[in-house]
Amino acid sequence: MKKNDLSRCGKSTLRVFWMVVLMAAIWLPHATGQQQARARWTEKQAASWYAQQRWLVGANFLPSTAINQLEMFRPESFDTATISREFAYAHSLGMNTMRVYLHDLLYLYDREGFFKRLDIVLGLAEKQGIRLLLTIFDSCWDPYPRWGTQPAPRPHVHNSGWVQSPGVQALKDTAGYGRLETYVKDLLRRFGKDKRVLAWDVWNEPDNRNIPSYDQLELPDKTVYVLPLLKKVFEWARAVHPSQPLTSGIWAGSNWSEAHLRPIDKLQLEQSDIITFHSYDQPELFEKKIRWLQRFNRPIICTEYMARPNGSTFESFLPIAKKYRVGMINWGFVAGKSQTIYAWDSWTKTYDAEPELWFHDIFRTDGTPYRNAEVDFIRKMTGH
Incomplete structure (x- = not known):
């Protein structure tokens, strides 16, 4: 073989080598399950998903026990x-979704058991025609969650035992975020294509400072930690390619026009596949918030509302929501150990008996409605 032939042969072999390297770079991530994270849904994808849903009505759910x-x-x-009995109460109202909170410590200390029990809860909901909106992290109430037997309720105090996830110690330990990443990705690998899951609320009220209940125990610069971590949580979740939408609801303030949005509000809105929000306001402001959020041209779900003394009620809110086809998930369902029949001010004001006007919740533990007219109205609105 001539020298030129050898040279051409060497160049040809080199081209083949680099072609193999290139193909491997393209193929290998897919073969090992490390494909590029899915993008945020387009407006068209979000609208297509929402068109397949009935009008979404439900409650934030914690069993009364x-x-x-x-x-x-x-x-x-x-x-x-x-859980089964109370899901049946929801079905009796025509509710079709319930928002359920998870916790990173459940995964840390009992991964297999946690997944097994979550699967059971999803099955019990499915029997009643209900899908779950699962909330992964939450910044509300006690910033020091503890594994083990949970405390008894403080008498007459609203949510006296609810705990944050991640707690303050995990939140400030930036070097330990790998544990949280593993939790999020493993959770969504297991349930990210489960049709019983309606959507994922990746973080509830992430920058809530819990004034006056736990403000003295909070990190003084909480948002400095939460803001970048929230972005990571969206990235971790999308890396697993869930079929359900991701969201994190804006909640603070009374003006959501563009000029008044805070950095964390903008992040939540920019990262969410569907828009979610909270409103315990008067009906006029509730409707105004819907109109502000319509500019994003995505499905809208109110994932917290209904505080009777505030004027946030089923009778005042559901007709407005139905007009705009906004999904509605109220706070509180069956009165129990969370004690959310008492108002937020029970942290500073002493109650010694059941309030005449319940703050949240719809049923007593035996299934008796707090107000018969109220449950009749909900059934009328859901067509049940």
Whole structure:
């Protein structure tokens, strides 16, 4: 073989080598399950998903026998009889979705058991024609969650035992975020294509400072930690390619025009596949918030409302929401250990008996409605 032939042969071999390297770079990530994270849904994708849904109506759900997310799912206190019965109450109102909170400590201390019990809860909901909106992280109430037996309720105090996830110690330990990443990705690998899951609320009220209940225990610069971590949580979730939409609801303030949005509001709105929000306001402001959010041209769900003394009621809010086809998930369902029949001011004001006007919740533990006219109205609105 001539020298020129050898040279041409060498160049040809080199081209083949680099072609193999290039193909491997393209193919290998897909073969190993490390494909590029899915993008945020387009407006068209979000609208297509929403067009397949009935009008979404439901409640934030915690069984009446649990004081918080940990007690709901811990093996010693997992109460399928109560969960099943209370999902049936929801079905009786024509509700089709319930928002359920999870916790990173459930995964840390009992991964297999937690997943098994979550699967059971999803099955119990499905029997009643209900899908769950699962909330992964939450910045509300006690910033120091503890594994083990959960405390008894403080008498007459609203949400006296609810705990944050991640807690303050995990939040400030930036070097330990790998544990949280593993939790999010493993959770969505397991349930990210489960048709019983309506959507994922990746973080509830992430910058809430919990004034006056726990403000003295909070990180003084909480948002400095939460803002970048929230962005990471969206990235971790999308890396697993869930089929359900991701969201994090804006909640603070009374003006959501562009000029008044805070950096964390903008992040939530820019990262969410569908728009979610909270409103415990008067009906006029509730409707104004819907109109502000319509500019994003995405499905809208109100994932928290209904505080009777505030004027946020089923009678005042549901007709407005139905007019705009906004999904509605009220706070509180069956009065129990969370004690949310008492108002937020129970942290500073002493109550010694059941309030005449309940703050949240619809049913007593035996299924008796707090107000018969109220449940009749909900059934009328849902067509049940």
